[in-house]
Amino acid sequence: MGLCGSSPAATKKGLESKKVVMIIGGGYAGIKLAKTLDTKVNVVLIEKKDHFFHSIGSLRGAVQPDLAPKQIIPYSKLLTHGTFLQATVVEVQEQQVVLADGRKFPFDACVCATGWTGGTAFWSTNSPASGNERLAQLKEVHDRVKAATSVLIIGGGAVGIELAGELKDVMSDVKITLISSGEKLMSAPGVKAKFQEKLAAQLSKRGVELVFGERVESGVDLSNAGMHPASTVTTASGKTFSGDVVFVCTGPKTALPEKHPFALSDQGQILVEKTLRCTGTAPQFFALGDCAQTGDVKNAYHGALQATALAKNIVTFCEKGPTATLAPYANTPPAFIVPIGRKDGAGQLPFGVVGSMFTSAVKGKDLFTEQFWKDMGFKSSKDSQAHTASALSSDDTGRVEKRMSAIMNLDEETFKKEYGSLEA
Numbered sequence: 483m484g485l486c487g488s489s490p491a492a493t494k495k496g497l498e499s500k501k502v503v504m505i506i507g508g509g510y511a512g513i514k515l516a517k518t519l520d521t522k523v524n525v526v527l528i529e530k531k532d533h534f535f536h537s538i539g540s541l542r543g544a545v546q547p548d549l550a551p552k553q554i555i556p557y558s559k560l561l562t563h564g565t566f567l568q569a570t571v572v573e574v575q576e577q578q579v580v581l582a583d584g585r586k587f588p589f590d591a592c593v594c595a596t597g598w599t600g601g602t603a604f605w606s607t608n609s610p611a612s613g614n615e616r617l618a619q620l621k622e623v624h625d626r627v628k629a630a631t632s633v634l635i636i637g638g639g640a641v642g643i644e645l646a647g648e649l650k651d652v653m654s655d656v657k658i659t660l661i662s663s664g665e666k667l668m669s670a671p672g673v674k675a676k677f678q679e680k681l682a683a684q685l686s687k688r689g690v691e692l693v694f695g696e697r698v699e700s701g702v703d704l705s706n707a708g709m710h711p712a713s714t715v716t717t718a719s720g721k722t723f724s725g726d727v728v729f730v731c732t733g734p735k736t737a738l739p740e741k742h743p744f745a746l747s748d749q750g751q752i753l754v755e756k757t758l759r760c761t762g763t764a765p766q767f768f769a770l771g772d773c774a775q776t777g778d779v780k781n782a783y784h785g786a787l788q789a790t791a792l793a794k795n796i797v798t799f800c801e802k803g804p805t806a807t808l809a810p811y812a813n814t815p816p817a818f819i820v821p822i823g824r825k826d827g828a829g830q831l832p833f834g835v836v837g838s839m840f841t842s843a844v845k846g847k848d849l850f851t852e853q854f855w856k857d858m859g860f861k862s863s864k865d866s867q868a869h870t871a872s873a874l875s876s877d878d879t880g881r882v883e884k885r886m887s888a889i890m891n892l893d894e895e896t897f898k899k900e901y902g903s904l905e906a
């Protein structure tokens with residue numbers, strides 16, 4: 483367990499007299515919130531891993547081992563004034579958190595940003611705890627797929643689609659079968675047929691066999707997302723499919739501390755008011771990101787937007803107290819960018835559906851990896867080998883959110899000027 487940042491810096495800045503804001507979880511939403519509040523309140527960020535895991539790049543990191551270290555970013559440069567503590571919160575009490583080792587830390591405000599878990603899946607932000615274990619996990623995936631002649635992917639959501647694309651980029655001969663219980667890929671409310679069809683056409687063109695409307699029922703432990711050994715699975719209609727390696731890529735689950743005061747939705751997410759304050763708890767509790775029912779789709783982009791809005795409310799809460807009027811957070815429409823390897827993929831943006839050229843340019847090429855290294859305070863991902871980077875100036879913070887916002891909020895005219903035809 484380690485501490486970075488810590489109180490001497492806070493004392494220098496005079497933050498020791500400020501309210502303590504405890505953020506549980508240093509994923510995409512938690513890091514954005516912590517960084518935004520770093521100079522304004524006394525931030526304590528508690529995260530169970532010793533590294534920020536860039537899960538957006540995890541599938542490529544597993545398939546291409548030289549890229550694996552780039553998905554593991556230290557927390558050491560994230561905060562200038564606040565405190566980073568590597569520990570697991572097991573209980574959230576009225577005014578303090580309890581850690582797995584029994585230590586207790588008090589707070590004035592507490593934000594739950596514990597995100598999602600894919601069980602032991604190698605793309606899950608919630609496991610394992612150390613960067614070295616993570617590298618070993620990614621290497622194991624690489625070694626297993628390299629030796630395989632057939633791969634079975636269960637799940638037609640973004641993870642299953644992107645995994646098929648990453649595998650085909652480096653192993654064009656491997657037989658890949660993707661089984662979806664839905665009649666289309668990315669089956670969810672609000673997803674456009676044109677977007678689904680583009681993704682299906684591109685995967686088929688790469689030789690991925692797509693099986694729709696078949697729900698796998700047995701042959702593999704479906705409760706455990708991630709990689710499984712050679713198996714033959716059986717669907718509800720009695721069909722069987724086999725693979726030398728099987729990946730279960732079905733829906734993620736909410737991650738939460740073992741004991742907490744939060745009211746949960748039927749899906750197990752923390753209920754929050756429009757202000758992102760927890761529903762039905764004492765006023766000092768807030769939640770955001772994938773663990774909370776905010777009304778947004780669950781992704782890193784929306785988590786960062788929520789963090790920006792919540793930071794303002796936390797400052798107001800700290801200055802004016804529990805009866806302060808907080809501002810409502812405005813939901814933004816769903817948006818997805820799903821690469822298929824480096825060069826293909828499709829996106830659904832507020833103004834329409836876009837194709838490979840845009841998807842590759844904004845995401846497929848490096849999966850936002852370089853930008854997250856910068857947002858974590860490093861010059862570039864080269865610091866994954868040489869830990870000599872100096873911190874960035876404050877002008878550099880928040881650039882990921884700015885760039886993602888610029889992409890998501892493009893209007894059709896600007897899009898065409900910058901990227902040409904929507905269909906490309």
Ligand SMILES: Cc1cc2nc3c(=O)[nH]c(=O)nc-3n(C[C@H](O)[C@H](O)[C@H](O)COP(=O)(O)OP(=O)(O)OC[C@H]3O[C@@H](n4cnc5c(N)ncnc54)[C@H](O)[C@@H]3O)c2cc1C
Binds near residue numbers: 510
């Ligand atoms: C392959 C893949 C590609 C993706 N691509 C995109 C994309 O292009 N764009 C996009 O916007 N989103 C993308 N996503 C989704 C995105 O990763 C999630 O929506 C995002 O991780 C949610 O952020 P979060 O901060 O809410 O939670 P998380 O990222 O899950 O972070 C939660 C953190 O809390 C920590 N934690 C949990 N419990 C405790 C505890 N009790 N004590 C201490 N720490 C704890 C965890 O270790 C974790 O670090 C992708 C996901 C995957 C798997």
